[in-house]
Amino acid sequence: MPKTTAAPAAAAVFIDETLRKAADLAADAYRPVWTGPSGEESSGEAVARHLEATVTLLDKDGWIRIYDSGAEWSAGKTLADEESMTVKAMLRQLIRFVRDELGSDSRRTLFTALRHVGESEHGDADTRSIAESVLDLVIRAHTGQDLAHANPWSERRHRTHADITALLSAGARFARTYGPASQESRAA
Numbered sequence: 001m002p003k004t005t006a007a008p009a010a011a012a013v014f015i016d017e018t019l020r021k022a023a024d025l026a027a028d029a030y031r032p033v034w035t036g037p038s039g040e041e042s043s044g045e046a047v048a049r050h051l052e053a054t055v056t057l058l059d060k061d062g063w064i065r066i067y068d069s070g071a072e073w074s075a076g077k078t079l080a081d082e083e084s085m086t087v088k089a090m091l092r093q094l095i096r097f098v099r100d101e102l103g104s105d106s107r108r109t110l111f112t113a114l115r116h117v118g119e120s121e122h123g124d125a126d127t128r129s130i131a132e133s134v135l136d137l138v139i140r141a142h143t144g145q146d147l148a149h150a151n152p153w154s155e156r157r158h159r160t161h162a163d164i165t166a167l168l169s170a171g172a173r174f175a176r177t178y179g180p181a182s183q184e185s186r187a188a
Helices: 016-027 043-063 071-073 087-100 110-118 123-144 149-153 161-178 183-187
Strands: none
Touching: 016 110, 016 123, 016 161, 043 071, 043 110, 043 123, 087 149, 110 149, 110 161, 123 149, 149 161
């Protein structure tokens, strides 16, 4: 019998109607969407750049649905607590333990990538916070659920890198279309 493989799942599609629904949700939001934790407004363009830089980072380093530290914890890795150990031996073991725990996996979850971009020249804490709000609005409009959030959506078992890229790209389109203009473009 020939072996068949399942077709890869199509990436989530975020159409213009979804973005219009997200804009309606933003208009009805309790808090201003475009004002970050600093109390200052960020332009739609700045938030879009943050989201696009997140796509670039995930394309470069890879996306991971969740970090799974459960295997290490359940393996019972512990540091030896022997009185006979020298300080040098203890430090060596500690360094090995930390290196093993941190690992060398460069992949990032959606929200880890958003945070890393917020710590770079492509964003800041405000654009990160607003980008998270924008992604939540897009997911609420996409699912039709008032309590939906992008982070749990991104962690569902069947999500793919393409789904996350599609969400980030839709968020960038939303920010450019419905976000406030920058002060430079308002002055022009």
